[in-house]
Structure formats: structure tokens, C-alpha cells
Amino acid sequence: MNETRRTLLRALSDGPVPGPELAERLDVSRAAVWKQVEALREEGFDIESGEAGYRVVGVPAYGAAAIEFGLDAPYTVEYHERIESTNSRARALAEAGETDVVVAADEQTGGRGRLAREWTAPSGGIWASVLLRPRRPPAEIPLYTLAAAVAVARAAREVGVDARIKWPNDVLVAGDDGEERKLCGVLTEMEGEADRVSWLIVGIGVNANVDADALPTGAMSLRAEAGDVDRRAFLQSVLGALHELTSEEADVRRILDAWRERAATLSRRVRVETPSGTVEGEAVDVRFPGSLVVRTDEGDERVVHAGDCEHLRPA
Template sequence: AAIEFGLDAPYRIEYHDRLPSTNDRARELAADGEEDVVVVADEQTGGRGRLDREWRSPAGGVWASLLVRPRRPPAEVPIYTLAAAVAVARAAREAGVDARIKWPNDVLVAAEDDGRDDAGRTERKLSGILTEMEGEADRVSWLVVGIGVNANVDADALPPGATSLRAEVGDVDRRVFLQRVLERFAELTGEGADPSDILDAWREYAATLGRRVRVETPTETIEGEAVDVRLPGSLVVRTDDGERVVSAGDCEHLRPS
């Protein structure tokens, strides 16, 4: 089940059959002063989502964490997670899946036949991204972008509301898939890249824009129509009290009533 990595990616690859969490391993490498490394595991035993939620990571997925040291201020970090979502959505599309992005960086697939699952969802989660960083006021010290894609795994090994490439289109070559993700990410975020190109690509794949949403921020709940994204990766929501710009939170797509 091990992935053969002779990956021609713009980063060094460190492969493991099994790890608690590739993000944790990447953070160790950050502490050792490394950069431009991608930690990949076939299986994670302690995969993490945001806010300490669990991320199910059975063997066969693409569980990967990219360690980079962008010479940018911490305030610009959200754009990197949007870039990762764009890179994953694009690779999933190349694999034949109609992948769309839910703000800020979940990659979803519309449920077939427009049917809702038992929880009333019309979209299933294919991928999630967990970004962690440390920095000073003016400069990021390290940035770990953790990318989880349900690739060659059975949907019943995943929580309700999730889907996999296997369930949607059949198994993929994970090496090729990850290589495409990393190439695209490097292209979008590399030297001389324009962050507004990331926003344009994000808009093209967005599931969230034009939808009614409920966003739970650390301090409040905002409901309205999602109308745009703007730098450094914030969502613009039109509410009854005017436009709100949300920089972080959990976003839920509401059904049209």
C-alpha cells in the first residue's frame, strides 16, 4: 500500500506508512529548521481537523503536510490555505470529479441525483485543509499546510457527509494526484505570483459564492448571502445590516428556503 515516491515535485518528500499526524511531523521538522518538505503518510492514527476536531485518515488517502517559510507577514497566511484548496479542487477535477470549494478551504462534491443524505446535506466533503503557523508580527517563521484528501478509501470508512475519489470516480494514482496538487500550489504561491490570481481561481471553483450561508466566527454568528472573497482570504457576506467581511470561521451552506 506504500506510495512510490520519486516525486518530481518542487519540494522534498518524506514518506511514512503510518504517523499520528503529518502536521505534527512537519512541525517537528520546522523546529529542526527545515523547509520545503512535504510529509506524507498512507495512514494517520491521530489526524486532526481544525479546532481539535478529529480527521479520519484510513490507509489509502492522501494525507500530506507541506512545510514552507514564506517571507511574508502572518496576516497574509489565509491566502495560502485558499491556494491549497484551489490546488486540490483542480487536481480532483483533473481526476473527473466536479469539485467545488466551500469557504475557506473544504473541497466538496455535489451529491448525485440532487438527493440529500439523511442529514439533509447536498454536498459531501472530499478534502479538508489544516494550516498552522508560527511567526513574528511582520514575518512568518514557518507555515504547515496540512492537506487531507479522501482518495482510495471506502466511503463507509469515513464519517457521514464525506465522500472519496474511490466512491466518486474510482481509485487514482496518489503520486500523480499529489504531484499535481504540489505543482499547482507552488505555481500559485511561488516567487512573483500574484495573490489576486489565487482569488480568481478560488472564485471559479467556489461553491459558496451566491449561496445563503451561516458563518460561526470565534465571537458571533453571521447569516446572509456570500458575495465574494477578498484578500487575504476573507469572505464577504451581505446581511440584513449591510456587508460583513469575515476573516475566520466555520461556514455552513444553507438550503434555499
């Protein structure tokens, strides 16, 4: 989507706008405004032209322009019907100098999760990678993983799904049988130096409008819990919350409080596989910038900075 069309959409998101005013805002002719309006109509936007000016009365279900329209975050969107990996595409954009871009897709063919695990990403899900260049020290970057999980859990609650977070990056839903199943995973990638971040990619994969038989064992979808959801509105909610929690003006320590409120891990017995060995005990807190505090059976508190966490059943 070109910048003129993007500016036009931003103007129309506030309500009806007369053609002359649009031409002045865009610094183009009235004929050029009409041409861009027609292009948006071809993309699926229902735009009326009345006495008050142009007004959007219908938005396409999904796609770059649809996601950007009314988005409460300063991101541009690149959309693909099918792509190998949104994270890989975001890396290419990072290397090209881009920033504040969301790469979204209807389907991924080569998605990967943590520890290079395969991530099933069929059509109907929400697969998106957010490319950022935060002016924060590398030590604070784990907060972005927590913030993305909080954003997804919030959006899930908005559509009636009681989602909670397993440390550090999985969003879970408990079924009627009490089993916790994975609704969303978050994968962050970063490049930088000791004192600065060159770029950060926050990959978010949500099992949205996906049939149960297309999901791997242990997974859950929004469709199974609440019926089909508006993917555009859901992703906009996630992106808006992510920006709110991580913008330069935000107090990122608030992320920890928001994470605690939605945590499934705290007060649970856990086993965490870390690079230096296994830590087992009760998860009692999360500390800045996202480390898990585990009280072992010996009464010691171990601070785990990274690892693979498993919720254990009560003895």
C-alpha cells in the same frame, strides 16, 4: 532518501542519461552511479540500461522517491506508511530548521482538522503536510489555505470529479441527491512574529482510494466518484499547483480569482459562526487575503475573517 539518489532521480526524469554523464553530474564514480541505480530498483523503480544510458520505465505506486520523481515543485518528500499526524511531524521538522519538505503518509492515526476536530485518515487516502518558510507578511498567510483548496479542486477535476470549495478550506463534491459531501480538508499552522513568518505548515487531507464504510458521515471519496486514482500523480498535481500559486514570483492575488472560479460558497445563503457571533446572509465575494463578504438580510455587507461556514438550503 539521500541527496545523491535524489539528484540521480532528477537527472533521470529528463530521459535517458549515459552513465559517464550521471557520474559527472553527481561527482561520483561510475560504480557509485550503478550502486544508486540498484538502490532505486530495490525501492521499486524499473530502470533500463541501454545504449542511450539509464532510463526510468516504471515508477512505484507511492512513497517518497515516487512522489519526488517528476515533481514540478522544489520539495523533498518524507513518507510514512503509518503516522500519528503529518502536521505534527512537519512541526518537528520546522523546529529542527527544515523547510520545503512534504510529509506524506498512507494512514494517520491521530489526525485533526479545524477547531481540533477529529479527522479520519485511513489507509488509501492522501495525507500530506507541506512545510514552508514564506517570505511574506503574516497577514497574507490565509491565502495559502485558499491556494491549497484550489490545488486540490484542480487535481480532482483532472480525474473527472467536479469538486468545489466551501469557504475557506473544504473541498466538496455534490452527490446525485444534491447533498454536498466533504472530499478534502486543509489545515494551516503558522509560527512567527508580527512582521514575519518563521514557518508555515499546510496540511492537506484527501479522501482518495478510501471505501465508503471507512469514511465519517458527510464525507466523500475520489474512489466513490471516479474509481481508484493514481495517488502519486494526484499529490504531484496538488503540490505543483500549490507551488505555482504561492511561490515568491507569483502574484498571490491571482489565488482569489482561482478560488472564485471553483467556489461553492459564493451566491449561496450561509451561516458563519465567528468568535464575535453569528453572521447570516448571502456570500457575495472573497477579499484579500481570503475574507468572506456576506450580505445580511438588512443589506449590510459583513467581512468575515475567520469562522465556521455552513451552506444553508434555499428557503
